[in-house]
Amino acid sequence: MKREEIPSHLVELGIKFGATDVAANLIELDQTMIRFSNNEVAVSKNFREVMVNVFVMIERQRAGSTFSILSFKALERAIKKLVEMAKISPPADVYAPLPKGPFKYDPTLLMPPQVSFDQNELVSYVKEAIDGASKSGAKRVAGSLTSTNASTVLETSSQASAVQRRSSLEMSVRAFVSEVASGHSLSIAQSKRDFQPAEAGRRAGEIAKMALNPIEGQPGRCIALLGPMIFAHFVNQVGIQSSVFMVDTGQSFLIDKLGSRVASDKFTLIDDPTLMGTYGARAFDDEGVPTKRNIIVEKGILKTYLHNSTTAKKFRAETTANAGLIVPTPWNLVVEPRGKAFEEMLSGIDRGIYVTNNWYLRYQNYRKGDFSTIPRDGMFQIKNGQIANPVRNLRISDNMLKIFQKIRELSKERLWIKWWEVPIPTLAPYAIIEDLNFTKSTM
Amino acid sequence: MEDLTRLTLKTAEELGATYAEARFQSDIRESIVLKNGVPEVSVIEELKGFNVRVVFEKSLGFSSTNIVSKRTAKDAARRAVNIAKASANAIRKGVSMSGEKLGEGKVEIKPRIRFDCIDLNSKIQLLKEADKAAEESANEAKAKLPAHMFILDTIKTEKIVLNSDGANISSIIPRVALSVFLTAYHPQKGSAQRFFNLGEVAGWEGVEKWNLLKLLGEEAQSLSKTLMEARSPPEGEMDVVLGPEVIGIVCHESCGHPAEADRILGREAAQAGETYLKRDSLGMRVGSSVVNVVDDPTLPSSFGFYLYDEEGIKAGKRVLIKEGVVSEFLHNRETAAVFRVQSNAASRSVAYDREPIIRMANTFLEPGDYSKEELIEEVKHGIYIKNFMEWNIDDRRFHERYVGLEAYTIENGELKERVRNPVLEITTVGLWSAMDAVGKDLEFQAAYCGKGDPMQGIPVWTGGPHARLRKIRLGGAKA
Numbered sequence: 001m002k003r004e005e006i007p008s009h010l011v012e013l014g015i016k017f018g019a020t021d022v023a024a025n026l027i028e029l030d031q032t033m034i035r036f037s038n039n040e041v042a043v044s045k046n047f048r049e050v051m052v053n054v055f056v057m058i059e060r061q062r063a064g065s066t067f068s069i070l071s072f073k074a075l076e077r078a079i080k081k082l083v084e085m086a087k088i089s090p091p092a093d094v095y096a097p098l099p100k101g102p103f104k105y106d107p108t109l110l111m112p113p114q115v116s117f118d119q120n121e122l123v124s125y126v127k128e129a130i131d132g133a134s135k136s137g138a139k140r141v142a143g144s145l146t147s148t149n150a151s152t153v154l155e156t157s158s159q160a161s162a163v164q165r166r167s168s169l170e171m172s173v174r175a176f177v178s179e180v181a182s183g184h185s186l187s188i189a190q191s192k193r194d195f196q197p198a199e200a201g202r203r204a205g206e207i208a209k210m211a212l213n214p215i216e217g218q219p220g221r222c223i224a225l226l227g228p229m230i231f232a233h234f235v236n237q238v239g240i241q242s243s244v245f246m247v248d249t250g251q252s253f254l255i256d257k258l259g260s261r262v263a264s265d266k267f268t269l270i271d272d273p274t275l276m277g278t279y280g281a282r283a284f285d286d287e288g289v290p291t292k293r294n295i296i297v298e299k300g301i302l303k304t305y306l307h308n309s310t311t312a313k314k315f316r317a318e319t320t321a322n323a324g325l326i327v328p329t330p331w332n333l334v335v336e337p338r339g340k341a342f343e344e345m346l347s348g349i350d351r352g353i354y355v356t357n358n359w360y361l362r363y364q365n366y367r368k369g370d371f372s373t374i375p376r377d378g379m380f381q382i383k384n385g386q387i388a389n390p391v392r393n394l395r396i397s398d399n400m401l402k403i404f405q406k407i408r409e410l411s412k413e414r415l416w417i418k419w420w421e422v423p424i425p426t427l428a429p430y431a432i433i434e435d436l437n438f439t440k441s442t443m
Numbered sequence: 444m445e446d447l448t449r450l451t452l453k454t455a456e457e458l459g460a461t462y463a464e465a466r467f468q469s470d471i472r473e474s475i476v477l478k479n480g481v482p483e484v485s486v487i488e489e490l491k492g493f494n495v496r497v498v499f500e501k502s503l504g505f506s507s508t509n510i511v512s513k514r515t516a517k518d519a520a521r522r523a524v525n526i527a528k529a530s531a532n533a534i535r536k537g538v539s540m541s542g543e544k545l546g547e548g549k550v551e552i553k554p555r556i557r558f559d560c561i562d563l564n565s566k567i568q569l570l571k572e573a574d575k576a577a578e579e580s581a582n583e584a585k586a587k588l589p590a591h592m593f594i595l596d597t598i599k600t601e602k603i604v605l606n607s608d609g610a611n612i613s614s615i616i617p618r619v620a621l622s623v624f625l626t627a628y629h630p631q632k633g634s635a636q637r638f639f640n641l642g643e644v645a646g647w648e649g650v651e652k653w654n655l656l657k658l659l660g661e662e663a664q665s666l667s668k669t670l671m672e673a674r675s676p677p678e679g680e681m682d683v684v685l686g687p688e689v690i691g692i693v694c695h696e697s698c699g700h701p702a703e704a705d706r707i708l709g710r711e712a713a714q715a716g717e718t719y720l721k722r723d724s725l726g727m728r729v730g731s732s733v734v735n736v737v738d739d740p741t742l743p744s745s746f747g748f749y750l751y752d753e754e755g756i757k758a759g760k761r762v763l764i765k766e767g768v769v770s771e772f773l774h775n776r777e778t779a780a781v782f783r784v785q786s787n788a789a790s791r792s793v794a795y796d797r798e799p800i801i802r803m804a805n806t807f808l809e810p811g812d813y814s815k816e817e818l819i820e821e822v823k824h825g826i827y828i829k830n831f832m833e834w835n836i837d838d839r840r841f842h843e844r845y846v847g848l849e850a851y852t853i854e855n856g857e858l859k860e861r862v863r864n865p866v867l868e869i870t871t872v873g874l875w876s877a878m879d880a881v882g883k884d885l886e887f888q889a890a891y892c893g894k895g896d897p898m899q900g901i902p903v904w905t906g907g908p909h910a911r912l913r914k915i916r917l918g919g920a921k922a
Contacts, residue, residue, distance in 0.1 A: 034530060035896060037710045041533040044526040045505040047796050048519075049492065067489040068509035082487065088563050090482045119529030126533055142712035144896050174713040180839075184713070220922045249478060250590025250626035250636065326476070326484050359716070364833035364846050364864060367590075367626060367634045372844055374837045376716070393842055395835075395868070395919075420714045420896060440920040441842040441868045 001072060003028070003050065004163070007155035010054055010079050015157055017083040019056040021098045023156040023287060023325060027051045030149045032117060034126050037142035039134070041126060044119075055286075055325045056082055057098075060091035064325060096313035099289050101159035106290070108276055109283035112190050114149050115167045122147055129173045129201035136205025138175035138183075145197070146170040160288020168279055171197040172419045174377070175204040180214060180392055183207025184229065184357045184377045188279045188418050188425065207356055210390060211378035217391035217440065223352035223408075224396075224436035225345065225382060230358040230375070231335075232417035232428035237400055238262075238269055239330040239424050241366070242296045243322070244305040244315055253369030253401050254302055262302045263404035266338060269297040271306065271322070273331035279416060280332025280425035287323040291331065294320045300405075306330060333426040338410045342430050345409055347385035353438065354380045354387060358396065359421050369400035372439070397439040406434035444493070445613070447516045448603050451495045454520035456607055460497035460527075462540050463520070464606035466753060467493040468795035470598060473558065477570040477593045480578070485563060492795035495519050499527035501537025503777075507796040541779035541786055545610035545755040552748075554617045554646020558597040561647045570595060573655040577663035581627055584667030590626040595619075597647070602753075610755020616748065618642065618902065619649040620889060623659070627667045635670040635863075636832060637662060637848060639688075642746040642889030642902060649744070665849050673863035676917060677852060682825035683867065683912045684818050684853065687886035689831050689845055690808050691905030695892065697871040698736040699806040701840040702763045702771070703789070704778035715894045716838025719871065720769060722782065730767040730875025733811055733910075737762050738773065740788065740804030746889040747804035747903040749791070754799065756788035763806070767875065775801050793899040800895050808907030811881030815909045818880055820856040826865055826917065827851045827858060844868040844919070868919030877915055882908035 001009060007024035014022035031047045052075070055064045063086040067078050116122075126145050133141040152164045167190060174184045185203035189195040226234070241252035254262060263269075273282045273291040284290055287309055295303050307315070308323030322328040346354070361373035373396050381388040411430035418425040444467040455463035469491040476483040492509030493516070504527025506519045570593050581588045598618040605611055620642035628634045639662075643649045685693070701718040705711055720727075739760040740749045750758055754776050762770045774782065775790035778801065791802040819827065828847035836843035847865040851858045867874075887906035893899070 032526065033896070035710075035713075036533070037712050038536075038708070040535045040537075041502065041530040042538075042710050043503040043505060043798060044530040045507075045798060046522045046526050047507050048515075048522070049507070049509040049796060051509065063485045063487070065487045065489070067487075068491045068511070070491065070511060078487075078489070085485050085487065085563065089485045090564070090567055092483060093481045119526055123530055123533050140709060140712070142709060144713060172713055176712070179717070218922050219920055248590065249592045249624065250634075251624070359838055360835035362833045362835050363636075365634060365636050367628075367636065370833070372833060372835060372846075374835055374842070376838050393837070395842070395844060397844075397866075420898065439844075439866075439868055441844070441870050441873070442916045442920045443870055443873050 004153045006052060006075065007153050010075065011155045011157050013076060013079045014056050014083055017080050018058060019083050019086065020059050021057040021157050022054065023098055024054045025152050025154045028151045032122055032147045034122055034145045036126050036130065039130050039141050054079060054082060056086050058086050060095040061086045061089045062092060063089055094310060094314040096309045098156045098158040099287050099309050099319065101156065101161065101288055103160055103288060103290050105162050105283040109274065109281055110163065111165050112167055115147055115169055115192060117147060125171065125197040128198040129171055132198035132201025133173060133175035133205035136202050137177055137209035138205040140176040141173060141201065143171065143173035154284065154288055156288045162284050162288065164283055169195045170418065171200050173200050173204045175208040177208045177212045181208055181211040181390065182377045183211060186417060186419055188416050190277050190279055190281065207378040212390065214390035214392040217394035217438065219394065219438050219440040221435050221437050223349050224433045225349060225352060225354040226431045226433060227356040228415040228428040228430060229417055230355050231431045232422050232426040233358055233361060234400065234403060235269060235333055235335055235426050235428055236422050236424050238297065238404065239271065239333045242306050243328045244307055244311045245327040247305055251366040253366060255367055257302045258305065260302060261300050262401060263297055263300040264407035265300040266410055267297060267300055267404060267407050268336035270295050270334045271330040271332060272334045275332060278332055279418060282331055285321045285323040286325050289319055289321040289323065291321045330424050333424055335410065335428050337412045337414055337429050339412055340409055342411050342413055345411055345430060345432055346382065349382045349385060352382040354382055371400060372397040394438045394440055396436060398437045403433055403436065408432040408434045445603050447511060447513065448493055448605055450513060451493060451516045451520050452605050452607060454517045455495050455497045455524055458520060458524040460499050460524055462498040462607055463495060464754065465493060465495045467603040469601045470794060472596055472598045474594060474596045475566055475570065477574060479591060480571065480574050482567055490794055493519065494795055495523045496798060497523045497527055498538055498540065499524055500531045501539065502527040502531040502534050503538045505798045509795065538777055539780045540776040543756055543776060543786055545608055546751045546757050547611045550614040550750045552616050552644055556647035558647060566595060569655060573659040576656045576660040577625065580660040580664035581667040584664055584671055586627045586629045586667035586670050588625060588663060589628045592624045594622040604753055604755055606755055612751040612755055616644055617646050618644050625663060625666055627670045629670060632670050635666055637666045638832065640889040643744045644746065644748040645744055669849055669861055669863065673861040676826060676862040676865035678918060680914050680916050682822045683915045684822065684825065684827045685910055685912065686829040687907050687909060688888050689828050690907035690910050691888050692831065692834055692845065693874065694736050694806045694808050694907055695803065695905040696836045697840055697843055697874065698763050699738055699803040702773050703801045704772045704774045704782060705801045707772065708778060708781060711894065714896045719839045719841040724769050727769045728767055729769055729872050730764060731878050732766045733881050734764050734767045734875050734878055735809040736764040737809055738803050738806045742805050745805045745904045749804065752788040752790040753792050754786065754790045756786045758788040761787050773801050773803065791901055793901045797895065797897065797899050802894065802901050803892060803903050805887065805904035807887065807905065808881065808910060810883045810885050810908045813880050813882050815882055815884060818882055818909055818911045819853055819858060822853045823855055825853040826862065827853055828865055841871050843871065866918050867915065874912065877912040878910055879913050880911045882910060884908045
């Protein structure tokens with residue numbers, strides 16, 4: 001049996017053993033990651049794997065499995081065990097049959113061009129990023145380059161059948177001019193054409209150079225200008241917490257907000273996996289439903305939660321093609337731009353703080369949206385419409401809903417962001433927040 | 444699998460690696476999810492594969508695969524060497540491994556009650572009963588639990604670690620883990636939330652020991668009382684007594700992470716960050732003389748348990764802070780070679796497809812002489828923070844924040860009213876220097892520590908006794 005035939009074989013076996021519904025996918029991954037620090041490569045890694053995911057339902061009883069392929073006999077044992085597990089599982093609260101195919105998929109979304117795995121070319125990207133940062137004044141440069149080619153073969157017992165290829169290049173680069181003066185930037189792309197490692201290095205180096213000799217920041221509320229990296233992190237919170245699973249488990253500040261204002265009217269958020277040539281583009285979800293463009297927030301109003309077919313039935317909605325068989329998830333978040341350029345936005349702020357990046361965001365209460373997070377890399381005072389002193393050692397301690405409701409302006413420039421702290425690729429602008437709360441440690 | 448692991452190692456050596464290490468790892472996890480009292484799904488995850496790590500002309504290469512055959516074993520070795528070769532021209536100092544005495548042998552923790560002795564229905568029934576106990580306790584406190592989720596995992600991890608310097612370690616370790624998320628709600632009072640993990644190296648007996656009905660009942664009751672009764676915390680300077688759960692996270696974030704030698708060298712700079720400590724910080728005072736923080740992978744039944752690390756080094760207790768002074772860093776063989784010391788066995792990996800990197804295991808404040816009551820008796824005006832919800836720390840591990848969940852005022856040596864979300868926002872040295880007394884109790888909590896790229900969430904314990912801080916300004920600095 002060929003590898004790509006395994007999902008359909010597993011579906012057949014699952015039905016034979018007594019399942020009412022089976023979804024099986026086989027993911028083949030070839031990925032290279034080069035991590036670098038102190039201006040040199042620290043480790044180069046290559047991952048090759050073939051992973052099988054199977055989900056079975058006997059109406060409301062359900063079970064899922066992920067496994068490596070050790071042998072075809074082992075596959076048969078695994079699916080048999082899985083169906084047995086479903087048989088003895090107590091029923092869940094709702095049964096929705098897997099969506100009925102066959103479906104028609106956009107062929108260009110299914111088959112993006114593959115990226116090169118030439119090792120020398122990948123190493124040259126790393127050198128470009130380091131050189132770009134160094135030319136901007138960085139003394140030390142660290143980061144990671146990731147090159148991925150993957151394919152997913154999906155079959156369901158409801159006649160969904162498709163093969164998705166996926167390719168991407170990611171460069172995350174952090175530049176240091178001193179121990180406490182750093183800048184971070186990224187380039188993520190689905191193809192070599194859009195990949196700009198040198199530019200990512202240059203931007204990181206420039207922020208780091210501007211951040212040299214920071215002064216202690218002062219706590220209090222003020223106008224904040226957020227760069228695309230930190231704003232994408234906040235936008236990820238809205239995207240992820242719009243999953244109805246998160247709402248249902250109390251892990252969302254969007255609970256009871258459907259149809260209500262959750263953000264300023266300047267904010268429109270779309271989950272758009274149909275955007276050709278972008279990092280998070282994909283043709284179908286884990287139930288085989290063709291993906292679509294979903295407006296999550298339109299001019300500040302929450303328009304939909306993200307659903308799979310089971311959660312849609314439970315909450316009397318339609319699937320948004322965001323399965324996750326258990327947890328619906330956003331694929332490719334896009335914030336609608338507005339008319340002003342970054343410089344114009346900056347010039348309109350008399351006194352404020354410009355934050356380029358952050359890390360370690362944790363909630364005090366997801367349902368309320370109370371949280372804090374720590375700005376890192378360049379952070380600057382804004383005085384009379386211009387970037388002034390670099391500042392350090394502040395924390396953002398605020399409420400996520402209030403932040404989105406206090407968006408004064410969004411830029412026309414946007415950057416694709418995805419890195420360690422931002423798991424969902426997000427096209428994010430600069431954002432002015434009317435009133436953001438900064439706190440600070442006692443010594 | 445040992446034959447294939449050995450074949451990988453041999454092939455890497457034949458291809459010119461000056462150091463090679465091969466690891467087979469199998470993680471079999473069974474999970475059940477109970478969401479709002481209803482079984483959501485049962486999951487089996489079987490992740491099996493091997494990896495090889497090589498040094499070629501001072502360049503470090505790593506490859507992994509979950510396709511297990513002689514052909515892929517050789518191919519993994521070839522890929523690791525080739526990728527190291529390709530990067531060799533982007534290396535300046537490069538990598539070497541410290542000379543070490545390496546282990547040989549087998550570590551097997553046998554469960555008293557095997558996982559397959561407990562059927563799925565019994566596991567789900569236990570969670571449902573615990574869930575019911577939680578709801579009843581919330582109701583008694585006049586609150587509701589509208590959203591609550593439990594995820595129960597049983598995990599069996601098998602490893603074979605071989606390297607070209609002679610290490611040969613195999614291990615079989617069972618683990619049990621439970622994640623709990625609770626939301627208490629009242630229409631007029633709003634909501635309060637609690638998240639925590641339980642976990643240890645054990646068979647099903649570990650779950651039985653947790654006494655989930657009692658524990659979840661108490662947790663839900665306390666959370667509901669906090670929602671219903673807590674008032675705003677007092678402001679200004681006061682003494683603070685921290686419970687073991689808070690002490691544990693403080694030890695992990697502000698003692699364990701700063702002591703990781705790879706952070707000191709900048710290897711994690713672009714992701715998990717660096718540290719305020721430097722290569723010459725050993726001997727530096729960072730706390731009062733009552734502060735002794737250690738990391739010990741060998742604690743029996745601990746969530747972060749291991750006896751040999753992924754490089755084959757025998758594990759032992761690491762004394763990170765001794766009497767308030769930085770005493771030891773966490774090393775693998777790569778950083779030990781740079782620092783010209785011996786590795787203290789901190790090299791860990793979470794799966795077959797992850798490189799081993801420096802990690803904590805079980806990090807805790809060592810007990811002192813005080814009872815909890817004595818710590819509180821000596822406080823005239825202060826606050827007791829038993830556990831927490833929100834926390835974070837900057838990426839140099841110096842500015843941190845812990846927001847209490849269950850917390851009480853202390854007046855004239857006695858616990859009084861519940862208070863809501865007291866904020867301890869302070870520096871690492873500020874916190875540890877304010878500690879004047881340490882309890883003689885000792886408790887641990889399970890956690891998954893995140894680090895590395897790709898991210899590796901690795902099981903750890905954090906812990907300690909109760910401890911007291913003097914003259915702390917709650918709520919952070921003022922403008």
